[in-house]
Amino acid sequence: MFPYVTDYSGFAIRKWMIDNVDVAGFLCLLYLGLVWKGPGVVKSLREKNLINATLLQGVFIMWNLFLSTFSVIGMIVVVPAAIAHISNKGLVPALCERDVNMIYDSPVGFWVGVFALSKIPELFDTVLLVLQGKQPPFLHWYHHTTVLIFSWQSYCEGSSTIFVFVAMNLTVHAVMYFYFAMCASGFKAIMRTIAPVITIMQILQMIVGSAVTMYSAYVLYNPQPDGPQTCNVTKASARMGVVMYLSYLYLFAALFVESYLKPKKRTEKSK
Numbered sequence: 001m002f003p004y005v006t007d008y009s010g011f012a013i014r015k016w017m018i019d020n021v022d023v024a025g026f027l028c029l030l031y032l033g034l035v036w037k038g039p040g041v042v043k044s045l046r047e048k049n050l051i052n053a054t055l056l057q058g059v060f061i062m063w064n065l066f067l068s069t070f071s072v073i074g075m076i077v078v079v080p081a082a083i084a085h086i087s088n089k090g091l092v093p094a095l096c097e098r099d100v101n102m103i104y105d106s107p108v109g110f111w112v113g114v115f116a117l118s119k120i121p122e123l124f125d126t127v128l129l130v131l132q133g134k135q136p137p138f139l140h141w142y143h144h145t146t147v148l149i150f151s152w153q154s155y156c157e158g159s160s161t162i163f164v165f166v167a168m169n170l171t172v173h174a175v176m177y178f179y180f181a182m183c184a185s186g187f188k189a190i191m192r193t194i195a196p197v198i199t200i201m202q203i204l205q206m207i208v209g210s211a212v213t214m215y216s217a218y219v220l221y222n223p224q225p226d227g228p229q230t231c232n233v234t235k236a237s238a239r240m241g242v243v244m245y246l247s248y249l250y251l252f253a254a255l256f257v258e259s260y261l262k263p264k265k266r267t268e269k270s271k
Contacts (some may be wrong), residue, residue, distance in 0.1 A: 010104035010113040010155075017116070017156050024152045028145045031123050035141045038130040046133055053132075060128050061184045067122070068177035074111045075170040081108045082167040095212060096219060096231035098160040108163065115166045116155035119148040139251045146244050153237055160232035161212050161241075168205045175201065199256045206249035213241030 045051050085102055086094040102108055123144055126136050147169075154162045176198050182191045216231040217238035223230060231238075 008105070008107070008110040008113075010109050013113045013117070014104065014156055014158070017152060021152065021156065024149055027120060027123070028148060031126065031145060032141065034130060035126060035136050038127075039133070039135050042130055042133055051131060056128070056131055057184060060132070061181050063124065063128060064177045064181035064184070068174055068181060070118070071170045071174035071177065074115060075167070075174050077107050077111050078115075078163065078170060079167045082163050085163065095161050095164070095216065098158055098232035100158075102163045103155070103158050111170075112162060112166050113155065115170065116151045119144075119151050123148070139255060142251070143248065150237075150240055150244055153240070157234050157237060158232065159234075159237055161216055164212050165209060168208060172198070172201050172205050196256070196260045199252060199259065202252045203249065203256060206245055206252055209245035210242070210249055213238060213245050217242050 042051070081102070085099065088094075089097070089099075100109070103112055126141060126144060129136050129140070151162075151165075153159075154165070175194075179191055179194055179198055182188075216233045217235075219231045220233065220235055220238050233241075
């Protein structure tokens with residue numbers, strides 16, 4: 001393992017993120033401006049042939065391959081550590097007791113910190129969509145903005161549950177971004193069978209995320225005499241997590257129904 005990973009301490013990053021928490025808000029405002037106004041600007045640029053479609057496709061493929069590789073490497077470190085952490089401590093203590101090795105120190109802490117910061121460059125996903133002349137759907141931009149804010153807050157406060165969210169997100173993104181890259185590379189017909197699997201993975205992620213956030217919120221508001229008295233998660237973070245994950249669950253479930261379960265409308269040519 002590289003020394004900068006084994007000797008890593010995330011408290012300096014945490015301090016920077018706390019001191020510059022407004023950066024997350026400004027980035028989200030700029031991002032939403034891009035979502036709402038960007039497609040109109042790009043439309044005029046495309047009409048003037050000022051956007052190289054071939055170059056843009058190449059950048060899109062490389063970007064998604066990079067994010068997939070990044071997620072695979074992080075997953076290899078975080079997922080086994082998360083499983084071992086839960087196995088050794090038990091599910092409830094693992095979720096409710098803060099362990100700095102799972103957040104700020106060690107190789108796992110390194111990847112948790114990198115994950116929290118990676119939500120900023122991941123906004124480039126939307127830049128590429130807009131440059132391709134596409135209007136980002138609600139689920140896309142809602143997911144990006146809320147994840148950035150939630151990850152930033154969870155890392156700053158050292159939420160005891162953050163390692164679960166990181167492990168799940170890296171796993172899903174490893175597959176999802178590879179799928180995007182392959183589709184853009186001309187393998188869409190082959191990869192089509194994987195699309196519903198990815199959405200199912202996302203739904204399962206949101207089910208687990210909803211369960212974890214609801215449990216931590218329940219413990220915070222209802223300390224158990226014979227169980228955990230509290231979880232190392234602030235009430236603000238718990239509330240945000242519950243709303244965020246339940247809304248994700250609804251949106252991804254609706255996407256699955258709309259995309260794979262509802263009968264397709266037949267066109268005049270197919271009648």
